[in-house]
Amino acid sequence: MENQTWIGDVLLLEGLKVTPQSSIPVFIILLAVYIFIMVSNIGLTVLISVERSLHQPMYLLSCNLNINDVFGATAILPRLISDIFTESAERYITYMGCVLQAYFFHLHIGTYLSVLMIGLTARLSRCRSTITNPFCDNASLFKLSCENVAINNIYGLGYTVVLLGSSLGSTLLTYLKIAMVCITSNNRALNSRALQTCSTHLTVYLIMMISGFSFVALHRFPELSEQRKMASIVIMLVPPAFNTVVYGLQIKQIRHKILALFNHN
Numbered sequence: 436m437e438n439q440t441w442i443g444d445v446l447l448l449e450g451l452k453v454t455p456q457s458s459i460p461v462f463i464i465l466l467a468v469y470i471f472i473m474v475s476n477i478g479l480t481v482l483i484s485v486e487r488s489l490h491q492p493m494y495l496l497s498c499n500l501n502i503n504d505v506f507g508a509t510a511i512l513p514r515l516i517s518d519i520f521t522e523s524a525e526r527y528i529t530y531m532g533c534v535l536q537a538y539f540f541h542l543h544i545g546t547y548l549s550v551l552m553i554g555l556t557a558r559l560s561r562c563r564s565t566i567t568n569p570f571c572d573n574a575s576l577f578k579l580s581c582e583n584v585a586i587n588n589i590y591g592l593g594y595t596v597v598l599l600g601s602s603l604g605s606t607l608l609t610y611l612k613i614a615m616v617c618i619t620s621n622n623r624a625l626n627s628r629a630l631q632t633c634s635t636h637l638t639v640y641l642i643m644m645i646s647g648f649s650f651v652a653l654h655r656f657p658e659l660s661e662q663r664k665m666a667s668i669v670i671m672l673v674p675p676a677f678n679t680v681v682y683g684l685q686i687k688q689i690r691h692k693i694l695a696l697f698n699h700n
Contacts, residue, residue, distance in 0.1 A: 444529055444530045444531070445527050445528070445529060445530070446527065446528050446529070446530055446533050447524075447526060447527060447528075448518060448526040448527070448528050448533075449523065449526070450515070450518040450519075450521075450523060450526045451515065451518070451519060452523070453519060458519050458520060461519055462516060462519045462520070465512065465515065465516045465519070466516055468512075469508060469512045469513070469516065472504060472505065472508045472512075473505060473508070473509075476501040476502070476504045476505045477501070477505060479497070479498070479501050480498050480501045480502060480505075483495070483497065483498045483501075484498070496550055499546075499550055500547065500550045503543060503546045503547055503550065504547075506539070506543060507539070507540070507543030507544075507547070510536060510539035510540060510543065511536065511539075511540060514528075514536070545598065549573075549594075560580060560581070560582060561579045561580055562579070562580065562581040563578065563579045563580075563581070564579070565579075566579075567660055572667070573591060574591065574651075574654040577591075592651075595651050599644065599647065599648070602644075603644070606640060610633065610637075613629055613633060616629070617629055617630075638677070639674055639677045642669070642673055642674055642677060643670065643674045646666050646669040646670040646673065646674075647670055649662075649663075649666040649669075650663060650666040650667050650670055653666055
């Protein structure tokens with residue numbers, strides 16, 4: 436473990452490792468790709484928007500995918516391109532900027548996978564008209580079709596495994612690192628704060644993951660439809676409610692504001 440830890444609002448980005456000779460070709464290639472992404476996706480979006488004959492589910496999903504591609508590329512590529520001509524020791528980014536970039540990146544990937552998965556469903560013919568769930572989800576849409584939906588189920592399960600597996604892996608790695616810091620630290624105040632924060636996060640996270648896994652698994656057992664509905668309600672209601680209660684009350688400023696409001700009234 437390092438003896439010194441940098442705590443501040445400015446971070447250093449490693450960026451692409453390119454030689455001075457290859458910086459111009461790499462810049463041209465990345466800029467050309469970014470321009471192509473922007474022009475092609477925006478062009479298709481405008482075309483779908485103005486052409487009434489394209490106002491169909493599959494084309495609307497394609498439009499959403501185009502917008503998401505523009506969103507994701509804009510969140511990452513401009514900064515990446517601008518850093519090519521910046522010395523590696525000068526590639527700074529604010530902590531908040533880094534958090535926002537990570538957020539937009541993962542939002543882009545999650546949206547991309549979701550739109551692709553829904554796109555498979557939109558191509559299916561329908562011979563049923565009942566959604567066997569309290570709300571519409573992709574697995575419920577599969578059940579409207581009388582076709583073979585094996586590829587949809589395989590893709591859906593693969594998407595779920597990758598998404599939830601990566602989430603579990605990154606969370607486990609984070610908690611292991613926090614545990615190592617707490618074990619090697621003799622600062623009781625720091626350890627107490629870490630325990631309080633981690634227990635709060637872990638409570639909400641476990642509720643979300645358990646209800647999510649239950650919801651996905653129960654879709655494979657039609658005889659357990661009522662249990663699946665309960666799991667779907669839990670995943671839609673409990674985590675959002677717990678987030679506001681648990682996280683909100685854990686933040687001192689918010690807690691004081693709430694108490695001050697009640698006292699004033």
